[in-house]
Amino acid sequence: MQDMIQLKDIHKSFGAQKVLDGLDLNIEDGQTTVIIGRSGGGKSVLLKHIIGLIRPDSGQVVVDGEDITKLNDKQLNEVRKKFGMLFQEGALFDSMTVGENVSFPLVEHTKMTDEEIRQVVAERLKAVGLTGVEGKMPSELSGGMRKRVALARAIALHPQIVLFDEPTTGLDPVLTEAINQLIIDTQRNLNLTCIVISHDIESIFRVGHKIALLYGGKIIEYGTPEEIRASKNPVLVQFLSGSTEGPIQIM
Amino acid sequence: MKGFLSLIDNLGKAVLRNVEEAGKILLLFFSVLSWAVRPPLKFKNIMKQMEFVGVKSIFVVVLTGTFTGMVMALQGYHGFRMFSAESLVGSTVALGMTRELGPVLTSLMVTARAGSAMAAELGSMRVTEQIDALYVMAANPIQHLIVPRIIAGIAMVPILTVVSDFVGIAGGYFVGVHVLQINEGLFLKNITKLVTLNDIYNGLVKAACFGLILSLVGCYKGFNTRGGAEGVGRATTEAVVLASISILVADYFLTAIMF
Amino acid sequence: MPAISTEAKVGLFVLIGLVVLAYMSFRVGQPGFGLKRGYDVSAVFDNVSGLEKGSAVQMAGVEIGQVESIELKDGKAVVKLRIRPDVRLDRNVRAAIRTHGVLGDKYLEVMPGSLIPGEKSAYLKEGETIQYTERQADIDRLLSQVTLIADDIKNVTSSLSNTLGTPEGEESIRKILYNVRDFSENLNRVVARNDENFTEMVTNLKSASKEMERTFAALSQITDEVNQGKGTVGTLLKDKSVADNLNKTLAALNDISKKINEGRGTIGRLVNDEETVDNLNESLSGISRYINKAEQFRTFLSYRGEYLFDRSDAKNYLELRIQPKQDKFYLLGLVSDPKGRRQTIETTSNGVTTTTTEYNQDKLLFSAQIGKRFKDLVLRGGLFENYGGLGMDYYMLNDKLRLTFEAFDFGRGSNRQTHVKGYGEYRLIKHVYLSAGWDDPFNTSTSSPFVGFSIKFEDEDLKYLLTTSPIPR
Missing domain, CATH: 2.40.128 (Lipocalin)
Known part of the structure; x- marks a missing residue:
């Protein structure tokens, strides 16, 4: 299988703190890869490297055959159109209605008429299980609905890759399950390459085709859910069992 | 000795920090300039900001302008009465409003109302990752968020100043003629005789500069917010303080250049 | 009520702002609007300080025009006035510069003049000059002079009051008055007693002046003799050999300076040597080169x-x-x-x-x-x-x-x-x-x-x- 994204020997520090330390990771095309790791362990930083929000101190980020660390702002914008991203809190523009939020990338990057845009917006909202909410403001929606709207916005331009930054954090078990199902369905229906960041053990085995464990600035385990379950790596074992005993230091 | 050295050290760091900040604001201004001339301009956003900065500030500006004019008339009257020159109260109010108080008070009020809101709005967009979301959607936040605000600031503050000048003079007229019984004809005649077109226009140029300062500082502070809800609060306070100080300092230099 | 769109609100607001601005500009921007018509007359003043272009021209407190321009001509100020067309000024009006209150603006007051009996009344026409102008009372100068005078008066009166106000003062004044009376009495007596002596003195003076007349005549005779070369002084000034000696001395002096020029003698050599000049030149150019470098x-x-x-x-x-x-x-x-x-x-x-x-x-x-x-x-x-x-x-x-x-x-x-x-x-x-x-x-x-x-x-x-x-x- 072909690799959609390759991260090669990524180093990144903020001041004296080394966050990524020689990280290598390949993301396969048309698969969902889940990245797990400690809170504050650099997972969000890794995600921001993939989409070019942060440039690495050294190393390469190859997306679809192109090293994005060498691109300027304009070229980077072209690459970003291949991406959709679902932020932790949704990051909906709270000065705009739901409809305007979802149509934003369409208005920005396509030459569609208002009527066409309205149709696409309704279609995308329907795909995430929402109807008739176009006129509402994000503040009027519940947390779960906001995430659905954010997902609708992320897939509005038919991206090849969608990034999920902790999509189920802060949701109740029922909603968590619903969002997981949504990720699975969306990935299958649109044939997306998905990268999901999560600490929710249930979720990772449910949505992930591949699972990667980020620890100490490196990917120390990578494999299918079965391989991960069978692994004897002490860090992984401690992480999955949620034990306080083991190599992960609790500060 | 050690305490003295650390004092100098801190002083140097503070100076350096301020210089760095001034440089960053200038760089933001440059990139705003470059985006302002790059189509497409976001007309809808510009209108929205103009409504917010301009239309919605009318009430507070009219209120402060009127009362300032009235107070100036009252104060001036007691001074001029000593020389039996009460009819000069009108021109004093008019000159004071058009040259100084109109632009400065208006921009300080707009700073408090809109400059702080800009910092708070952009700040909360920063901490809730909405600005990152713009980048991810290949849209430049400077073009979408900052350029409209700065255009609105530069365009609306002078118009608010015109309104403030007018109601200030009207307030002075009301107090002078109807409360203090100054001769109406002389009052008005002295205004038209002593105030020149340049007084009004220079005041408006000042107002445009202040509009730029308050929106630029507000956007800068908001755009560079760090650290959650507390950071947003801090950014808002800093924006108002820095913008107000900058406006007063700029006022001195603009006055020195113009009059 | 239908919602007003954002654009409409902003547009309306901008419109209001522009209308207010236009109104204020109109009110302020045209001083003396409507006075474009009318006729010009001029008036000449020694001093017009405080009067400005646009200042009012009033007659009996009614504004009849304004100052159009102020120019300097032959050390005097020529003020051109634009007068409303419906106001006609008598040929013998007087013009004066006045002030509103103590600190107020200056304005120009035109007053009707007194009719000269027998003269026919006529009106000033465009371009004519008002004949009678009053000097402006310079308040500052006036005030300062008044202060000085007042100071002097105060000094005198205070010293007077110091001397006269006391009982001793009164006593001494009384003594002075007595003395004066005694003195004049004495004088009278002396004059009466010496009447004869005075007559003799006058006679003596008369004869002395005659003697002087004779002395002057003798002096004039001596100067005549000197002119003709008689006597020692006459010879010295008129003798030819003295002039010859003087000529020779001058020739010798001439000779010395010539020698210096030709480079003879010590001073001559120093002055005429090329090397000296070169040396001097070189040191000067050295200095200037260093200065140039630094420049x-x-x-x-x-x-x-x-x-x-x-x-x-x-x-x-x-x-x-x-x-x-x-x-x-x-x-x-x-x-x-x-x-x-x-x-x-x-x-x-x-x-x-x-x-x-x-x-x-x-x-x-x-x-x-x-x-x-x-x-x-x-x-x-x-x-x-x-x-x-x-x-x-x-x-x-x-x-x-x-x-x-x-x-x-x-x-x-x-x-x-x-x-x-x-x-x-x-x-x-x-x-x-x-x-x-x-x-x-x-x-x-x-x-x-x-x-x-x-x-x-x-x-x-x-x-x-x-x-x-x-x-x-």
Whole structure:
């Protein structure tokens, strides 16, 4: 299988703190890869490297055959159109209605008429299980609905890759399950390459085709859910069992 | 000795920090300039900001302008009465409003109302990752968020100043003629005789500069917010303080250049 | 109620603002609007201080026009007045400059004059001059004089009151009055007693004046004799041999100065020797050369910041330019590049050598160049941001505009192109420059257009620091 994204020997520090330390990771095309790791362990930083929000101190980020660390702002914008991203809190523009939020990338990057845009917006909202909410403001929606709207916005331009930054954090078990199902369905229906960041053990085995464990600035385990379950790596074992005993230091 | 050295050290760091900040604001201004001339301009956003900065500030500006004019008339009257020159109260109010108080008070009020809101709005967009979301959607936040605000600031503050000048003079007229019984004809005649077109226009140029300062500082502070809800609060306070100080300092230099 | 759209609100607001502005401009912008018509008369004053163009002209407190212009003619002020067409001024009106209150504005008051009996009344026409003007009472001068006078009076009265006000004073005045009376009585007596003596004195004086007359006649005779060459003084002045002697002395003096000119004698040699002149010239030119060197030697410090759009980052330059001669300079610079300094690291593993490029962001870049100016063209060479390269500047518009092209870092490893930079810099005001251009267009990851601004100033202190240390010629 072909690799959609390759991260090669990524180093990144903020001041004296080394966050990524020689990280290598390949993301396969048309698969969902889940990245797990400690809170504050650099997972969000890794995600921001993939989409070019942060440039690495050294190393390469190859997306679809192109090293994005060498691109300027304009070229980077072209690459970003291949991406959709679902932020932790949704990051909906709270000065705009739901409809305007979802149509934003369409208005920005396509030459569609208002009527066409309205149709696409309704279609995308329907795909995430929402109807008739176009006129509402994000503040009027519940947390779960906001995430659905954010997902609708992320897939509005038919991206090849969608990034999920902790999509189920802060949701109740029922909603968590619903969002997981949504990720699975969306990935299958649109044939997306998905990268999901999560600490929710249930979720990772449910949505992930591949699972990667980020620890100490490196990917120390990578494999299918079965391989991960069978692994004897002490860090992984401690992480999955949620034990306080083991190599992960609790500060 | 050690305490003295650390004092100098801190002083140097503070100076350096301020210089760095001034440089960053200038760089933001440059990139705003470059985006302002790059189509497409976001007309809808510009209108929205103009409504917010301009239309919605009318009430507070009219209120402060009127009362300032009235107070100036009252104060001036007691001074001029000593020389039996009460009819000069009108021109004093008019000159004071058009040259100084109109632009400065208006921009300080707009700073408090809109400059702080800009910092708070952009700040909360920063901490809730909405600005990152713009980048991810290949849209430049400077073009979408900052350029409209700065255009609105530069365009609306002078118009608010015109309104403030007018109601200030009207307030002075009301107090002078109807409360203090100054001769109406002389009052008005002295205004038209002593105030020149340049007084009004220079005041408006000042107002445009202040509009730029308050929106630029507000956007800068908001755009560079760090650290959650507390950071947003801090950014808002800093924006108002820095913008107000900058406006007063700029006022001195603009006055020195113009009059 | 239908909702008003944002655009409509903003539009309405802008409209209101413009209408208010137009109204205020209209009220303020046309002083004396409607006085375009009317006729001009002039009036001449010694002093019009305080009166201005546009000041009011009043008659009996009614405004009848305004001051159109004030000009100086033969040391006097000629004031031209524009009078309303419906007001007719008598030929014998008087004009005066008055003040509203103590501190108020000056205005010009026109008063009807007294009719001269028998003269026919006529009106002033366009261009005519008001005949009678009153001098302006200069309040300041008046006040200060009044103060001085008042001071004097006060001094006199106070001393008087000091002497006369006391009982002793009264006593002494009484004594003085008695003395005066005694004195005049005595005088009377003396005059009466010496009446005869006075007559004799007058007779004596008469005879003395006759004697003097005779003495003057004798003196005039002596001067006549001197003129004719008689007597000792006469001979001395009229004898020819004295004049001959004087002539000879002058000739000798002439001779000496001629000798000096020809280089004879000590002074002559010193003055006429070429070597002396050369020596003097040389030492003078030596001094002036040293002064020139110091004059020509100039040092400039400059800071330039460039904002790179496509990298959303800034580059900073700090430069010292040492210019020993007008057309030659050395440039030393520090550059902070957000990208940092490039380092190439070669690692060999399993027999395969891989080259990786890293950027060290903490490191500054250095520039050191030598440049020479040919008219408007400057060629530079040396280190550019740590790499060897060449640069070219072209100056235009009296050095206000500079076009610069630089190429450096030719080697740049296998996958990088030569770093090229082109930009223009314009002097906005003294010391402050704006620039715009393109940095590194051939390398996509660092290529970016930029705008920048810089501050340049000449540093006199540095110059003297550098010139006081010896410079080889």
